Amino acid sequence: MxxxxxxxxxxxxxxxxxxxxxxxxxxxxxxxxxxxxxxxAAWNVAGGYAGQISLxxxxxxxxxAYSAALLGTRWEVSPWIGLLxxxxxxxxxxxxxxxxxxxxxxxxFVLATIAFSQVLLIVASRWRGFTAGSxxxxxxxxxxxxxxxxxxxxxWVAIVLVLAVFLYLVELYLERSRRGYQLAAVRxxxxxxxxxxxxxxxxxxxxxxxxxxxxxxxxxxxAQYVGFVxxxxxxxxxxxxxxxLAAILGGIGTPLGPFLGAALILALETYLRxxxxxxxxxxxxxxxxxxxxxxxxxxxxxxxxxxPLIGERLRRRPVAGPAA
Amino acid sequence: xxxxxxxxxxxxxxxGIYALIAVGLTLIFGVMRVVNFAHGEFLMLGMYLAFWxxxxxxxxxxxxxxxxxxxxxxxxxxxxRMVMRPVIHASHNVQVFTTVGLSIALQNVALVLWSADxxxxxxxxxxxxxxxxxxVLNLAQLIxxxxxxxxxxxxxxxxxxxxxxxxxxxxxxxxxxxxxxxIDTGRVFALTxxxxxxxxxVAGVLLAPIYPVYPTVGLQFVLIAYxxxxxxxxxxxxxxxxxxxxxxxxxxxxxxxxxxxxxxxxYLLLFIGILVVRPAGLFGQRGAEAIGT
Numbered sequence: 001m002x003x004x005x006x007x008x009x010x011x012x013x014x015x016x017x018x019x020x021x022x023x024x025x026x027x028x029x030x031x032x033x034x035x036x037x038x039x040x041a042a043w044n045v046a047g048g049y050a051g052q053i054s055l056x057x058x059x060x061x062x063x064x065a066y067s068a069a070l071l072g073t074r075w076e077v078s079p080w081i082g083l084l085x086x087x088x089x090x091x092x093x094x095x096x097x098x099x100x101x102x103x104x105x106x107x108x109f110v111l112a113t114i115a116f117s118q119v120l121l122i123v124a125s126r127w128r129g130f131t132a133g134s135x136x137x138x139x140x141x142x143x144x145x146x147x148x149x150x151x152x153x154x155x156w157v158a159i160v161l162v163l164a165v166f167l168y169l170v171e172l173y174l175e176r177s178r179r180g181y182q183l184a185a186v187r188x189x190x191x192x193x194x195x196x197x198x199x200x201x202x203x204x205x206x207x208x209x210x211x212x213x214x215x216x217x218x219x220x221x222x223a224q225y226v227g228f229v230x231x232x233x234x235x236x237x238x239x240x241x242x243x244x245l246a247a248i249l250g251g252i253g254t255p256l257g258p259f260l261g262a263a264l265i266l267a268l269e270t271y272l273r274x275x276x277x278x279x280x281x282x283x284x285x286x287x288x289x290x291x292x293x294x295x296x297x298x299x300x301x302x303x304x305x306x307x308p309l310i311g312e313r314l315r316r317r318p319v320a321g322p323a324a
Numbered sequence: 325x326x327x328x329x330x331x332x333x334x335x336x337x338x339x340g341i342y343a344l345i346a347v348g349l350t351l352i353f354g355v356m357r358v359v360n361f362a363h364g365e366f367l368m369l370g371m372y373l374a375f376w377x378x379x380x381x382x383x384x385x386x387x388x389x390x391x392x393x394x395x396x397x398x399x400x401x402x403x404x405r406m407v408m409r410p411v412i413h414a415s416h417n418v419q420v421f422t423t424v425g426l427s428i429a430l431q432n433v434a435l436v437l438w439s440a441d442x443x444x445x446x447x448x449x450x451x452x453x454x455x456x457x458x459x460v461l462n463l464a465q466l467i468x469x470x471x472x473x474x475x476x477x478x479x480x481x482x483x484x485x486x487x488x489x490x491x492x493x494x495x496x497x498x499x500x501x502x503x504x505x506x507i508d509t510g511r512v513f514a515l516t517x518x519x520x521x522x523x524x525x526v527a528g529v530l531l532a533p534i535y536p537v538y539p540t541v542g543l544q545f546v547l548i549a550y551x552x553x554x555x556x557x558x559x560x561x562x563x564x565x566x567x568x569x570x571x572x573x574x575x576x577x578x579x580x581x582x583x584x585x586x587x588x589x590x591y592l593l594l595f596i597g598i599l600v601v602r603p604a605g606l607f608g609q610r611g612a613e614a615i616g617t
Contacts, residue, residue: 053417055424104599106416107359108558111550115595118547122589237543241424248421285436292429299422300410 004172007256011165018154027153029270031225033263034160039218040246040258041167046211047244048253049174050204051187052101055240056113059120060090060212062234064219066124069137069229072147079139079148083220087213094212098205114237121235136230139223148224156225163221164259167214171255174207183207215243238288245295251305260306265291326458331576333459339572340469340476341527345545346552346564347476348523354559355496355516356412358419362403362427363549364542366521368434370396370528371537378445378532385445386467389529393522400521404514412513427542434539442536450533468530475526479519480561492516496559547588548575551595557604 017030039061046052067086071077097116101109125134143149150156174180185193186200194200223229233239246265251257272287302309345367352360373392377383383391403426411422452463483489495502495512503509527545535541552571556563571591578590 051417053420100600107353107420108554108599110420111359111554112596112599115547115550115592115599119589119592119596122586122592126585126589241428244421285432288432289429289436292425292427292432295425295428296407296422299414299418299425303414303418303421 004255007168010256010259011161011168014157014161014164018157024153027157029266031153031156031160033259033266034157034164035218035222035225036242036246036266037259037262038160038164038167039215039243040250040262041164041171041255042211042214042218043243044211044247044252044254044258045167045170045174045214046208048247048257049171049180049183049187050207050211052098052204052208053110053244054097054113054208054211055110055237055244056115056117057211057215057243058235058237058239059113059117060094060215061219061222061239061243062117062120062124062231063090063093064216064221065223065229065234066131066137067216068220069139069223070131073137073140078146079220079224080146083217086216086220090212090216091209094209095205097212098208099201101204101208102201113240117235117237117240121231124231124235131231134231136228139227139229141227148221160221160225163214163217168255168259170210170214171258175255179203241291245291248303248305249294249298251307251309254305254307257305257307264306327580329457330459331580333456333461335569335573335576337461337465337469338576339569340472341531342545342548342552342572343476343565343568344472344527344530345524345549346556346568347479347561348520348527349546349549350553350556350559350561350564351479351523352516352520353553354561355492356408356513357416358408358412358423359558360520361420361423362430363520363524364546365427365430365434366396366400366524366542367528367531367545368537368539368542369399369430370525371532371535371541372434372438372443372528373525374529374532375443375445375537378447379443384447385529385533386471389471389526392529393526396525397518397522400518400525401514403521404517408517409510409514412510431539431542438539440538442538444536445532447533462534464533468534471530472527475523476565479523483561488515544588548591551591551598554595555598 014030014034018027021027021030039057043054043057046054046057064083064086067089068079068082071082071085072079093116097113100112104112124131127133131137141149143151145155150159174183182193182198183203185196185198186203190200219234223234242265246261247258248261249257249264250259250261268290269287272290298305345363349360349363352358352363370392373396374385374388377388377392378385407422407426411418414422447464449463453460454463454466483493491502491507492512492515494505495507495509495516499509502512531545548571552567553564554567555570556565556567571594574591574594575587578587582590
């Protein structure tokens with residue numbers, strides 16, 4: 001399809017990674033880029049394509065992580081089932097949030113999403129009897145694919161690559177299909193779209209629910225990959241911001257943007273960790289200062305993000321051969 | 325029933341401080357139509373200001389309060405010029421992420437400079453309590469409440485009677501018309517932002533002798549302020565005052581009845597409930613939230 005070659009190159013390189021690279025450090029980076037890229041892409045489905053900016057998407061990530069971890073530790077259920085349960089729960093909450101989005105626009109919706117993720121954070125960290133409270137849950141390692149007890153990082157690359165490509169296709173669908181055009185119409189002018197017979201509410205609810213479910217899937221995989229679920233991390237506003245920031249940096253409402261943004265953020269994080277290694281809290285602070293500053297500067301000079309910016313540059317240059 | 329007066333007094337004291345935080349937030353929203361997601365960070369900076377003045381210069385927080393007013397106001401003005409002015413006519417989403425970016429940056433500057441440890445301002449009158457009938461209250465809380473009420477009253481008077489205040493209200497009502505009447509709305513926005521920041525900065529200084537200071541301290545207070553501001557109707561000053569008392573009552577009574585561990589859930593659920601049932605707030609105009617303006 002037209003205009004998808006950068007994505008094809010990106011995902012092909014990611015798929016080649018495990019074949020060429022053996023270094024676990026680099027493979028770990030690849031897994032995280034694809035996983036965080038997938039969460040940012042899932043955020044983009046609601047925030048970019050449907051125009052419903054959420055700063056509470058960590059709630060869905062946490063639902064996925066907790067579903068997989070709790071079902072696994074308490075009833076020895078496979079994390080794949082846990083993943084499914086998390087996705088179903090997230091869909092249910094996503095639908096609720098979707099209906100709420102019809103009543104609340106702009107900053108009101110943002111505030112509601114923050115409150116929602118905070119409620120889940122408090123429930124997860126205080127309901128000691130069920131969730132193990134603020135201590136978090138160590139995910140037991142049970143070897144095998146069915147239990148997702150995998151030490152080989154190349155297998156992990158394959159698993160998260162499937163998720164990442166699936167999310168890219170979802171985004172592509174939203175960009176090019178009739179439904180996608182309708183959703184864009186709703187985003188740009190809901191009243192006009194309604195008057196043309198576009199089922200605005202149904203589309204928005206579906207987009208937010210899909211975004212929520214896919215975020216939960218990523219959360220469940222993340223919990224198995226990392227092996228520990230901390231309520232103050234998986235439900236944090238910082239994590240919600242991370243999803244949003246990757247999508248914004250790369251290009252909000254572009255299919256490849258979230259992956260590019262996630263890769264850049266991880267690269268920055270890794271570089272600073274190597275540069276200032278061992279400072280602990282200070283290190284976290286430094287890259288978050290850069291995060292915040294980049295966000296402010298981006299909003300001022302290039303709120304559309306990097307992908308459209310690069311695209312513009314390429315188009316302005318006379319191109320030999322078929323137009324990209 | 326001996327707890328009732330205590331609960332009542334605690335509610336009013338807490339509500340007064342919440343009001344000062346909420347009033348700044350709602351003022352900025354009312355005039356500029358911006359939800360300031362960095363509001364809590366200005367509170368945090370106010371608290372650190374009081375802490376460092378106390379730790380390094382042995383300045384009492386209440387002395388700091390008076391001395392630092394121009395400093396906080398100036399910082400607010402500067403943050404408007406550098407961060408907010410370029411995006412003041414941009415879309416809601418751009419503004420939301422600009423203030424979010426500001427919030428992340430400020431929070432982590434504090435983290436890098438002053439570490440994540442909780443710091444305390446231990447004044448000599450830290451443990452002094454005042455008895456009022458059967459209720460007992462902390463002196464620092466009482467002073468914070470009194471100053472907060474004074475500041476809020478001063479702000480109301482300023483908006484009601486001063487020429488500048490009228491200009492601000494005119495801009496809030498219709499910025500296009502205000503600008504046609506010759507009002508320099510750019511200056512009004514800068515002033516509004518700086519005044520809003522000053523309110524919350526003052527609240528921070530007042531809170532320093534009562535609560536520990538750490539880089540993310542703003543979040544817990546600003547969440548309460550969001551609840552109060554939405555409950556009162558975004559942009560509605562008087563509504564924010566009454567709503568602050570309601571939120572404080574929910575918190576105080578909730579802590580007493582079901583314990584402090586779950587009190588946050590109470591007001592967050594209250595918040596989501598209001599957003600669902602009556603997003604324009606108790607006193608706001610119906611439909612304001614749907615336009616998103």
